[in-house]
Amino acid sequence: xxxxxxxxxxxxxxxxxxxxxxxxxxxxxxxxxxxxxxxxxxxxxxxxxxxxxxxxxxxxxxxxxxxxxxxxxxxxxxxxxxxxxxxxxxxxxxxxxxxxxxxxxxxxxxxxxxxxxxxxxxxxxxxxxxxxxxxxxxxxxxxxxxxxxxxxxxxxxxxxxxxxxxxxxx
Numbered sequence: 001x002x003x004x005x006x007x008x009x010x011x012x013x014x015x016x017x018x019x020x021x022x023x024x025x026x027x028x029x030x031x032x033x034x035x036x037x038x039x040x041x042x043x044x045x046x047x048x049x050x051x052x053x054x055x056x057x058x059x060x061x062x063x064x065x066x067x068x069x070x071x072x073x074x075x076x077x078x079x080x081x082x083x084x085x086x087x088x089x090x091x092x093x094x095x096x097x098x099x100x101x102x103x104x105x106x107x108x109x110x111x112x113x114x115x116x117x118x119x120x121x122x123x124x125x126x127x128x129x130x131x132x133x134x135x136x137x138x139x140x141x142x143x144x145x146x147x148x149x150x151x152x153x154x155x156x157x158x159x160x161x162x163x164x165x166x167x168x169x170x
Contacts, residue, residue, distance in 0.1 A: 040155040042144065044101035050093050054079040061119050063127050064148070069097045070119050070129060088112055096129055096144075096153065103153050105129060105144050112136040129153070139164045 056079045057072040073093040078085055092115050094106040106115055113135025120128050127146035134140075139161045144153040 041147075041150065042103050042105060042153040042155055044151060045095075045104050047097075047102050052076055053091075053093060056082065056084040059117075059119050063098070063121070063146070064125075066099055070117055071095045071097055072115075072117075084114070086114070090114075094131065096146075101151065103144075105153065106131055106133070108133075110135045113138075130158075134166055137163055137165075139166055 050073055052075060053073040054076045055071050056074050059070040061068050061070070071094070073095070074084055074090055078087070078090055089109060089111045091109045092106060093104060094115060094117055096103040096105060105117070108115075110133070113133070116132045116134075118128075118130045118132075120130070122128060129144045129146075131142045131144065132140075133142070139159060140157065141159040143156045143158055145156070146153050
């Protein structure tokens with residue numbers, strides 16, 4: 001059974017007069033049960049590296065004058081000389097890292113698949129990290145959009161299909 005170790009944080013909309021919710025390292029945004037009408041927010045985490053894991057892929061980029069990095073982790077024993085050496089089941093973690101903090105966007109054990117992410121900026125200068133989670137019997141694409149005022153990523157599921165037969169890509 002594949003389960004995610006990281007639970008998304010949902011923020012209840014605040015009254016207009018209230019200050020925006022901000023995440024600081026080591027704190028969570030106020031969590032509420034998820035519902036279709038409320039956005040899901042991913043708050044910052046501590047800067048510590050995940051225990052027992054090693055980086056196998058990075059994507060360096062600049063956003064609003066700061067150096068950022070998207071890091072992909074796997075268990076240390078699955079990363080040999082910086083290369084991913086897969087078996088049929090592996091735990092992965094993807095993190096967005098800025099000078100101000102770390103956001104864990106994906107933390108899951110995957111059977112027969114490797115999560116991949118694209119980093120891009122839209123025409124309104126919004127930072128997007130779009131995650132493709134394609135594995136045995138699952139096809140999921142999730143867009144994470146950074147909100148600088150909240151210092152959090154808003155999660156939006158674009159495609160979420162279970163029980164699929166994925167044949168490949170060209």
